[in-house]
Amino acid sequence: MNYLTVENISKAYGELELFSNLSFSIHKDDKIAFVAKNGSGKTSILNILSGKDTPDAGQIVMRNGLRIAFLSQSPDFDKNLTIESAIFNSDLPILKIIGDYEKALQNPEDEDAYQKAFEQMEVHNAWEFELQFKQILFQLKLDQLDQKISTMSGGQIKRLALAQVLISNPDLLVLDEPTNHLDLEMIEWLEQYFAKAKFTLFMVTHDRYFLERVCNEIIELDHGKLYTYKGNYSYYLENKEARITQEQVETGKAKQLFKKELEWMRRQPKARTTKSKSRIDDFSDIKKRAHKRRNDHKIELEINMERLGSKIVEFHKVSKAFKDKSILNAFEYVFKKGERIGIIGKNGTGKSTFLNMLTQNIQPDSGKVIIGDTVKFGYYTQGGIKIKPQQKVIEVIKEFGEYIPLTKGRQISAKQLLERFLFDGKKQHDYVEKLSGGEQKRLYLCTVLIQNPNFLILDEPTNDLDIVTLNILEDFLLDFPGCLLVVSHDRYFMDKIVDHLFVFKGQGEVQDFPGNYSDYRTYEASVLPVSKTKDDVVNNSEEKNKTNKAEKLSYNEQKEYKNLESKIRALEFDKKALEEQFNDTTLTQDEITKLSDKLQQVINDIETKEMRWFELSEKFES
Structure with missing residues (x-):
């Protein structure tokens, strides 16, 4: 059953053309991931599908009565609402019935209202739906229903928006980075939920394990053209490689034909026959195919790392708590050269607080954090780059100098450095506030690395970065000779670059686990209590x-x-x-x-x- 068809849509902002003449379809039960480089217009396409924006040309043809729910990267709620009122602020009739029942529960003195609400739950068989939405709120840690949105963090608000679209039970779910701001446990739950639920999905996500386990189709926008792959992420990688190889073969053949046709063109007399005119018309198409080339410039991450001495960072019986919530309890650790540590744990267990103590932005309640004299931190925070109004991309880099030192005594200009980070001459003079979310993250990464750190701290570095940039960043980090400390909910990223984990379990307990994230999950599954196995x-x-x-x-x-x-x-x-x-x-x-x-x-x-x-x-x- 066809839900929606995109017909020849185009979008531009001023002189910047994001895409043109794109067409594709979404059918019932499709679970589609949309893949493209940052700045290609992924979010704009999602906004157009959800009705928040319109294309400059082309149209969206939808099935009559199609219900679409959209999860944006920046959800907008009335700050005066509570979690409960935001959830029930819907045109879904069954939610109104459940809302009346929940309200009756909160007013025990009105027995008539409770009885009436209870009867409506019975008549409309709303119990299963109520249980489902309560389980969703529980899994997303949104069980304080009376909490006001004005008191919630950005991550909580994103999770509330996710809960709202899941509970609304739409025909089509359009999702922009659904795994951002979820901890690992929530991501794995969402994977299983989407795998079982009969949702039709169209989403943008950088989470490659999520793509592998949830999606049955991937649509890629590459150099202005759409390519469809009927399979998961592994299938996409394999077939994309085959496609590019085939394109290179065809380009090679076109070059040989072009050379032959060019010689013929030069030999032709001025008088043309009908047959030669047709061959001349074909020549322009052959020339275009012969000169076709992929613009696959890769980010070149090259830095002049400061020398790292024998003493790096030492934690001696460090404790930290906020009121009755313990973050660290007599934590002991001595960092060694070349360590690559991942940090995992549920939201609120103190991961960011630990990083701030490490960088001495927060002081411990007791114990000592000793920093070696040669240590130079590079700290990539979740907050991202601080945008100054009307500041251009090139001006951000020039704040660190007109020339940036590289390895072996070499240097590079600010302009050349930005080109290495895929900001061409035109893009360098764009205002930072006009960049896409992923482009801003890429620029921020550039400002962290050009300060030549020897102890690199990355707090959720993968959010909003495209898959191409992620692969390049991973390759760079694998060769990074200094210390590396990473907080990330991207399991693929963690598996690839870390050697061991700090597992924040809550209430001050931190486990040092020798392995990556998948190793840890395997270990957890192998040590389930005997009683639990019997229960199963x-x-x-x-x-x-x-x-x-x-x-x-x-x-x-x-x-x-x-x-x-x-x-x-x-x-x-x-x-x-x-x-x-x-x-x-x-x-x-x-x-x-x-x-x-x-x-x-x-x-x-x-x-x-x-x-x-x-x-x-x-x-x-x-």
């Missing part, structure tokens, strides 16, 4: 039993049986939410009594449904 066996057995029993139930009983499981799980969530309200010390005795009545009512509903569930499950036993 029991659960698998129960699932088989459920299947057998269900086969003996009538169609309506099977449907009721399945719905009861969803209802019970959803009511358990509601029970927990009501119980948490008792933590409010300002409640009056009357409010406590009404809250207790509401809680008892939910408990009664759970017990009633559990009894019916047991009746159905035992109905045909024996």
Whole structure:
């Protein structure tokens, strides 16, 4: 089933043409990744698909009634809303029913409203949907539903926007870098969610494992032309290489034919026959094919690293906490030359705080951080480049000097350096604020590396960089002779460049693991508690039993049986939410009594449904 067709769209900003005459289609159940270099117009294409922008030429033809949800890189919410109100601010009817039910739970004194809301949940069978969206919020660490958006970090807001588009249950999901601001656990959950859910996806992402495991099609915009690959990331790499090789062969043949036709053109008399005129017309096409060449300039990352002495960085019994939240607890470590360490851990476990202590931007509560005399940090932060109004790209680099020192006593001009980072002469005189997100990150990376650090700290360096730039950065880092410390949620990137990990487990615990991220995940899976393994066996057995029993139930009983499981799980969530309200010390005795009545009512509903569930499950036993 065709959902959407893009017909010959073009887009330009002033003299800058992003793309022209692009056409492709999106069909039901497609999971498409859109791949292109930074500055090629990826975000503009997503904005056009979602209706936030319009093409200069061409059109988007959509199926009637198609519902599209768009996740942008910079979500915009009303700061006065709470997480809950933002989620329920939707035109989806079932969300209004669930919203009324959630509101009734928060007002225990209004028993009529609760009863009415509960009945609507029953009539519209909204329990499964409620359970699904609560699980989404739980996985994305958004369970404080009364938290105001004005108090949330940028990462939390991005996760809220992701939750909102997932819960809206659209026909087509358009996603711009969905894994940004997610920790590794969340990314792996989202992978599994998309692999199982019947979503149709069109997305831009730099996460190559995500591309490998989620996508069934990749569309690449390369030198102004679209190429479609019906497969995952591995299939794309293999077939792209074959395509480029074939193009080179065809260009070689065209050059030989061009040489032959050029000699013929030079020998031709002034009088032309009809046959020769046709051959002359073909000559211009042959000439164009013969002169076709790929503009695949690579970033040349070359720096004059400062000498690194024997003493680098030492942590001696370092502790740090914020109120009752421990970040480090008597942490001990001595960095050695050439170390390549990755840092992983859930959001909020203190990874960025650790980096700030390392660079002495934050002082520990106790213990010492000793920095060697020869250490020169290069710190690539999540904040990115600080944009000055009306500052041009070339002016950013000239702040470090007209000429930049390289290895072996050589030097390079600011202009030449920018060319090595893929900023051509025209782009160098663009305003920084007009660059794409990925181009700004590339410029920021340039400013970090030209300061010749010997201890490189990269905090989420892969966000917004295109895959081509990522591959080049990885190759550079593999050859970097200094110390390297990386915080990244890009598992492919971490696997390729780090030797061991600092695993931030929370409450001050940091594990030093000898291996990369995939090694760590394999290790974690191998040391699961015996009790958990037994539980898994029991659960698998129960699932088989459920299947057998269900086969003996009538169609309506099977449907009721399945719905009861969803209802019970959803009511358990509601029970927990009501119980948490008792933590409010300002409640009056009357409010406590009404809250207790509401809680008892939910408990009664759970017990009633559990009894019916047991009746159905035992109905045909024996």
